[in-house]
Amino acid sequence: MAFMTLAHFLQILDRSWRNQDGNKIAQFMSLRHDHAKYPNYQVEQPEGLVDRFLTSPLDELVCLHLKCLYSISRDDFLMAYNLQSQLIQSFTKILQAQKDENWALPIMFTVCSDLRLIAQRAEKQRVGASENPGEILEKAAECLMGCFRVCAADNRSAEEDTKRIGMLGLVNQLFKVYFRINKLHLCKPLIRAIESSPFKESFPLGQQVTYRYFVGRKAMYDSNYKAADEYLTYAFQNCHRTSRKNKRLILIYLVPIKMLLGYVPSRYVLEKYDVIQFWDLVQAVCQGNLRLFDELLEQHETFFIKCGIYLIVDKLKIVAYRNLFRKVYLILNTHQIPVESLQSALEYLGQDVDLDETQCIVANLIYDGKIKGYISHQHRKVVVSKQNPFPPLTSLT
Known part of the structure; x- marks a missing residue:
């Protein structure tokens, strides 16, 4: 990749667009792809070269992508966010114009995921962020909703044709934003849209695992522990066995829910996924040892608060x-x-x-x-x- 000229890069994108190869374009439009770290792709004013190789509407997307790489290389994430936001707004119009096609869905997933990640970095970099924390992420969610509406409005019934098959991937990105800015009430209409979708069981398993993880967490915050147990258990059981980090993340919420419902997690599972701090808590609850329970709640207070489970763990005292x-x-x-x-x-x-x-x-x-x-x-x-x-x-x- 280091030896590929920008001209060659643009030729590949042009050919892929003509062939409607959404996966290839998504790969080369990703800010996490290898090309993103090389200076020859970080161009402040790429219009002249891009116009020689690409035509509308791809040329605008690629110009914005290269400018975004340039801004990131200079640690200007506020500008990078603005450029990536423009990119998605342009892409949304393209997606909407493709009435009978859905080959561009992989591109949508990539650019939307990148926007969320850039928005997170921009939030940290923003001067005076304490005044309106989460403002950039909230605006990013509005951009993502534009793509979601296009997908949801596609009424074609064939799974291989409809853009509705791309809804869950976008919902997961929106969940990640809403949980970060603590606006969980905005998840409700998205959950309703997915639960009523005729393609509910056809979404990729990885997307279903992520979806159930977030819906399980929301159910937990709503004190619907039975539903939380159902969703989080599905997420844990179907999460790929090599994804130890994700399995651990699910367990952090599933363990206290299981305990509230009267189930005792095994020490083996807690040790395997590095959440052993729950084991002493299990012992304290099972033994009715309130002194130990209070000590553990204080000892692990920072961890429980950071994970958003302090109030749930506190309920185990009953x-x-x-x-x-x-x-x-x-x-x-x-x-x-x-x-x-x-x-x-x-x-x-x-x-x-x-x-x-x-x-x-x-x-x-x-x-x-x-x-x-x-x-x-x-x-x-x-x-x-x-x-x-x-x-x-x-x-x-």
Whole structure:
């Protein structure tokens, strides 16, 4: 690649465009391809040379691409973003004009992915970014939506012809933007569009894995844990076995969801994918060891907050309460448990609670179905069912 002249490069693009070879063009329009790092492709004013080899509409795209490479080579990501944004706006018009063709979809995926990555770099470089953080990424999402609308509007029914087969790839790019700028409500219409698509099962498996990963995370934030478990489990099981980094990323969200639903992850899996920090948490929850739970929550606070799972992990404390109270029940061997006994167990494990707070914790557990029984306030006792007073958490899902 280092020895290919720019003229030769342009000839390849021209030939590929005439042959409608979308994959080849996508390769040579990618900012991550080898050619992007060589100075002879980083041209500030490429119009003269480009016009000698290319005709409309490809010439405009390539000029913008080469200018973008030039800006990146000088670490000017704000200018690079503007140029890549113009490129996508021009490409969207081309895509819309190709009424009965979808061979340009690979190009769309490439230039849209590059726009998102440049926008992320531009956000970091932007002066005064603290005033409107995420503004560039939000504008990038608007560009991506232009391509999405073109694809969604193609009503041809044949899978090999319609542009709708390109919808999921764009949705995944939009998800990555919306999650980064914390505007998850914008995901809802995209999810609805994919779920109602007749090509739902025909999208490439890799795109389906990414889609379910993000939809699972959104379900988690919406407290729909059963759906989160379903989507994230699919993503983990179908993620390629060599993609250890992605599998680890999925597990970071799947493990606390599984624990909330009463499943205990294996130490082997946690070690294999380098999320062993969850193992002590598993032990603390299963044992009802609230002191250890609080220590681990504080110890790994930065990690949990960075991953966006702190509040989910914190909710595991209610499961730890349930397991602790079950231990008290087994020790006392009675269906009428004095509230004072539960309070003593909590205080022993470092919880600063009075009698009323203890009753409140028990009431929440009863309300959630984690304990079968009621509180006798007159006698200060928790009266639990004689049959299965602490039902398995998995039976509650």
